[in-house]
Amino acid sequence: MGEAAFDDDVLIDSPARADTDPEFVANLRQAIADADGDLVRRMLVPLHEADIADVLEQLSASQQGALAELAPDIITGEVLAELEPDSREVVMEYLDTAHLAAAIQELDSDDATEVVEEMDDATRAAVLAEFSDVDREAVEQSLSFEDETAGRLMQREFVAAPEFWTVGHALDHMRDAADGLPDKFHDLFVIDTGFRPVGEIPVCRLLSARRDVALSDLMEAPRILVAPETDQEEVAYLFQKYHLVSAPVVDDAGRLTGMLTLDDIVHVIQDENKEDLLALAGVNEAGLADTxxxxxxxxxxxxxxxxxxxxxxxxxxxxxxxxxxxxxxxxxxxxxxxxxxxxxxxxxxxxxxxxxxxxxxxxxxxxxxxxxxxxxxxxxxxxxxxxxxxxxxxxxxxxxxxxxxxxxxxxxxxxxxxxxxxxxxxxxxxxxxxxxxxxxxxxxxxxxxxxxxxxxxxxxxxx
Amino acid sequence: MGEAAFDDDVLIDSPARADTDPEFVANLRQAIADADGDLVRRMLVPLHEADIADVLEQLSASQQGALAELAPDIITGEVLAELEPDSREVVMEYLDTAHLAAAIQELDSDDATEVVEEMDDATRAAVLAEFSDVDREAVEQSLSFEDETAGRLMQREFVAAPEFWTVGHALDHMRDAADGLPDKFHDLFVIDTGFRPVGEIPVCRLLSARRDVALSDLMEAPRILVAPETDQEEVAYLFQKYHLVSAPVVDDAGRLTGMLTLDDIVHVIQDENKEDLLALAGVNEAGLADTxxxxxxxxxxxxxxxxxxxxxxxxxxxxxxxxxxxxxxxxxxxxxxxxxxxxxxxxxxxxxxxxxxxxxxxxxxxxxxxxxxxxxxxxxxxxxxxxxxxxxxxxxxxxxxxxxxxxxxxxxxxxxxxxxxxxxxxxxxxxxxxxxxxxxxxxxxxxxxxxxxxxxxxxxxxx
The missing domain is CATH 1.10.357.20 (SLC41 divalent cation transporters, integral membrane domain)
Structure with missing residues (x-):
């Protein structure tokens, strides 16, 4: 990394556009054909996971499989999550169960669910058996909701604080619990004693607030409370309409159970748009790697x-x-x-x-x-x-x-x-x-x- | 507000779906026909700006105009920003220049630019004349970039800190400057002495960090640095690919000049998708309010x-x-x-x-x-x-x-x-x-x- 490469008029801090560079892909194909795992690693390790996934998608199914056998360590959880379902399926066939389980457990629960849900029943059972109890339960709960609903899409990692706390309380708590926090979050949810969300505070507003301010004075009522059964298209519409970055998901009793974030919603928007365009043209579904x-x-x-x-x-x-x-x-x-x-x-x-x-x-x-x-x-x-x-x-x-x-x-x-x-x-x-x-x-x-x-x-x- | 209404399976804390309720719209039409400004206000004030805009779009052009004359105070900057261009054009004809200028100046520079860019030259000159020098310059600079580029899309409000600062420095500074901060921001940009971005820190990570940690130890190199001339479609692609929530825009000398945020990118994604679908069907552009x-x-x-x-x-x-x-x-x-x-x-x-x-x-x-x-x-x-x-x-x-x-x-x-x-x-x-x-x-x-x-x-x- 380190060096910024100048690509067209966008500067990207990673070897720019490896996936669209026919020479890079040709060299990688050659390395796979030569069964040169070291070279494959040297080529791919410097790339962002999203770029590795894009490069993999340029390969044929047999080349993808060969790569997974040659350098399984390249296929991290993040790479699996970034891959298109078709390519992911191919790659997973060549990885052993323990490696798969470890890779998937690195992910937030929403991404883990996305990877697990498309496995056949036998593979899924074998992989989940290797999970820790907590992780397995999180994935199984997500899977208990219908496909394309908020319940499937949400992550179980979020940050909440009781309404009687001050900003100082919340900041101290987050510093102490830093390891247990989700990868990224954009809102602090404020809950009542029944664990029901009564407010939300954008993280940036916490930063600029004085420590002695009560959370209840800083919060705004949640714009939406999403039930897990809600169709993802409906949620995407509300995120766009109200310019949301995250939203709380609540169970039947109104208790906070998960969080939806805008970057997941972006994928929903793209998928729904793709579905509409293809449907209008009379195509049921399509991936570029389709046979x-x-x-x-x-x-x-x-x-x-x-x-x-x-x-x-x-x-x-x-x-x-x-x-x-x-x-x-x-x-x-x-x-x-x-x-x-x-x-x-x-x-x-x-x-x-x-x-x-x-x-x-x-x-x-x-x-x-x-x-x-x-x-x-x-x-x-x-x-x-x-x-x-x-x-x-x-x-x-x-x-x-x-x-x-x-x-x-x-x-x-x-x-x-x-x-x-x-x-x-x-x-x-x-x-x-x-x-x-x-x-x-x-x-x-x-x-x-x-x-x-x-x-x-x-x-x-x-x- | 206050009361949460239960609508289908999504809870929304605002009179639910006024825009899709034919009765609400019919009553509003009647209130406009009766020239009853008070009733119009009572109906619309409780709604979110996005809902007010959606309701307005349900009206005919002449009803929209009549409403703007009856209750101009309803048409805030946020409502203008939420309106579709066609309806915005109609409404703005009925608002006086001083009201328009004040409403638009409430907005972040990217939203202000979006509203101003579609005015005819005479209106734009008149409105900008009422702006403060700083706001006028921000909008004029944005307008100097081509349509559909990062320069048009970016906001000039962002938060940056020098790389030799600690987390404590940054937090104290943000608390002191709370009024000058943008409405929302998701990353703190770390800059060198030449005002060039050398890192970024998600705001949530600042929250959980100890005060004595150096920003340079916490930051990651910016995933992308966007030139203002970059096509918005290219930027949208990179945001999706790398799951970005915001990104720095830099000028020719590499100096930080603005910020792009995911919620603006979501609009770009929708617009580009819409363009593709309509183009495939042989329609140049379309709005529902089209004559x-x-x-x-x-x-x-x-x-x-x-x-x-x-x-x-x-x-x-x-x-x-x-x-x-x-x-x-x-x-x-x-x-x-x-x-x-x-x-x-x-x-x-x-x-x-x-x-x-x-x-x-x-x-x-x-x-x-x-x-x-x-x-x-x-x-x-x-x-x-x-x-x-x-x-x-x-x-x-x-x-x-x-x-x-x-x-x-x-x-x-x-x-x-x-x-x-x-x-x-x-x-x-x-x-x-x-x-x-x-x-x-x-x-x-x-x-x-x-x-x-x-x-x-x-x-x-x-x-």
Whole structure:
């Protein structure tokens, strides 16, 4: 370390960006192929755990395994916690149980739980058997809460003081108990005699307070008290809304049982965002280290659904085979109406999904937003009706055909706007995730309406 | 306040969720319509600033304006900072310059800059004229940095101490200077005689340290030193990677000039995620309060691009008018091949955009990922070639037609996989945002290849 390297315009005090340096990764691959454990160590030890994890993720699964066998000491608890689940799974297969247990026990309880929860049952039982009783109980309690809840996410290490203490009391206590304090904490929780949180004091405010001030004079009421069952997305929303850095978790009796911190919430925010983006594109889940098999498995189901809706849309076209055989230009132009509708619908949908995720779209303003989307669809419909009408006249010298495509365009873009907002709202009302299946429904609507309006009008007007 | 309300499974110490309560919003609308300023105040004063902002955003622009005229004192600096830019703009029109200037000066310099930067030039000049010299200079310096850089995002309020001080020195100094400290801070920066940061100490560690310990024994080297020109996305990535809560910003000479904090970074993360999701769907920017005009303006450009590519794809179809007029089933089936390609390409693209955003996809592993996407495309292609082949046989009793659509499906899904990864990679290499225009290019490829492969093969095989 020691030396600061200048990388682009950010100075980083560690060998900069080893993970994105193809030469570094190539050299590491060579060292693994040569089974040169010393060289592997010399290359990786100077790096931050997050960088080691990133470099490991650049390797193939077999190289990751070989590295774990060659230099197991590189895979500390922190490195395990930083690894993506896929890579972590691979690496853990090559580590012995005692090493794994020791590495994981170094971590705060939330990180330990994250690593342990993805193990298969046999491995987990073997690893937990090596834990101290206290650590095992902490992890088992966390695991007793549902996935993606505050209970899973919280750490059991926090700092609390009774409300009748002064700042001096609290400072002396923390100095005495320095070893037992969590790695990092940002708020001191103030509790009553029933261990219920009644206040919180940002640590920076403790620093600047006089020793004889009572904690109860310095504290503010906790902005939120989180129940362990709370969905992590809900917690993330509240952290953002109120600019929280940490928040107390309480049990059914209102007793302080854990703490959530903003840096865990950041991961939740990223995960939820990733889920939304992938869901809108029809991908169930994805990691960069996915094999072809996993990629196919996470994408094929949505392609199958898409195939079904595409066949449905083709069924609509088939109703008009007669018209198409008389005027082939209809076959040439019909995908344009459907494509524009699909695009406009996806636009509305993306705006709606974002607004729902940010809690901006609510029952109180839904009507206004639905009108806005319908009006936007109509205005865009008129704009592109004119443009496409002119293109049609230039291309086919047929004013009636131009009128047909223009009217179909207005109809389809209006439907696109409406379905782009109404379908996700309906999903929310029925308790489903609006990002997940909405886009299939929306494009089904725009395909069917697009083909039906264009070919139907053509049949009436042109034949 | 005082009373804690139980809302779902989260306890919030403020009238819970006023912003999502249609009745509350309806009552507020009525109070505004009745010009009853006292009632408006009684309803809003008990709320947290973030809640007041959320409630305001539920109102129409004219109601927001009327509220600002009725009860300007409700619109504090914090409320302004919490408002979405659109609503903030509306509200500020109705506040007089002196009120605005006083409200904004309450804020830390980063929040003040955020509010000031979106004013038109005349308003900004008038408001800044009312500022104290120190505050005006801070905001003007922040504004001198590009939008979306660390310089814009940082606050000028931070806490630093010379490296030869002890913990006791630092604590005494902070107690004496309590009024001049920033609202919140999480790290004490340790500086050398040239005001260059040489270390940082989490505030919680200061609390538990003995008074006679030297700061230089307690500090760790700063994980990153950020230049003000650094892109905010880059900074957000480093905060996440190294689990930072704050980071020092340094000028060209390496002197400490500001501080970035995680809660600002959370907004950056959300904004960048939102940008990516909307960009993939072809929306330039969107707020829920957007008017129809703004919605059309942010979506029509991409619809125009889509129209151009759709016309291009239709041009491909037009090449095969002869074939279609002989076999109308081709017109019925061709959208299926294109639609499946578009879907598969969007899946690849979404995975690629996410991986690039998370810095997982790099030069070191790009080749492997390209192969994975090609292979995934081929495997899905074979699966859906079989499915669609069978559907075609059942539907049209034509084995040759089934063979044609099956081969076209494999070709198009392989192309979809490849273009879904290669196009965003090419965008990155050329310095462009991979989320922005990639999806148009990908669907152009899958439309053209889909129609060309299906109709071309049909011409060769069936005619």
């Amino acid at each position: 072809v098999y996993r990629s196919v498995r996470s994408r094929a189901p949505w392609l199958l659904v898409n195939l079904a809706t595409a066949v449905l849309a083709s069924g609509v076209i088939a109703l008009f085979e007669g018209a198409i055989s008389q005027i082939v230009a209809l076959a040439v132009l019909m995908p344009i109406v459907a494509s524009m509708g699909g695009n406009a619908g996806t636009q509305s949908l993306a705006v709606a999904v974002r607004s729902i995720a940010e809690r901006d779209l609510t029952a109180a303003n839904a009507v206004r937003v639905v009108w806005r989307e319908l009006a936007t669809g109509l205005v865009n419909g008129v704009i592109f009706a004119i443009v496409m009408g002119l293109v049609t006249v230039l291309w086919f010298q047929d004013w009636s055909l131009a009128a047909v495509i223009a009217i179909a365009m207005v109809l389809n873009l209006a439907c696109a706007g409406l379905s782009g907002i109404l379908i996700p709202l309906a999903m929310v009302r029925s308790g489903a995730d609006p990002a997940v299946a909405s886009s299939v429904f929306v494009t089904t609507v725009t395909d069917v309406v697009g083909f039906l309006a264009f070919l139907g009008l053509a049949t009436i007007v042109l034949l | 129809v005009y703004r919605s059309v303006r942010s979506r029509a450009p991409w619809l125009l691009v889509n129209l151009a590519t759709a016309v291009l794809a239709s041009g491909v179809i037009a090449l095969f008018e002869g074939a279609i007029s002989q076999i109308v089933a081709l017109a019925v089936l061709m959208p299926i091949v294109a639609s499946m390609g578009g879907n598969a390409g969007t899946q690849s693209l979404a995975v690629a955009v996410r991986s690039i955003a998370e810095r997982d996809l790099t030069a070191a592993n790009a080749v492997r990922v390209v192969w994975r996407e090609l292979a995934t495309g081929l495997v899905n292609g074979v699966i859906f070639a079989i499915v669609m082949g069978l559907v075609t046989v059942l539907w049209f009793q034509d084995w040759s037609l089934a063979a044609v659509i099956a081969i076209a499906m494999v070709l198009n899904l392989a192309c979809a996989g490849l273009s879904g990864i290669l196009i965003p990679l090419a965008m990155v290499r050329s310095g462009a945002d991979p989320a922005v225009a990639s999806s148009v290019f990908v669907t152009t490829v899958t439309d053209v290849v889909g129609f060309l492969a299906f109709l071309g093969l049909a011409t060769i095989v069936l005619l």
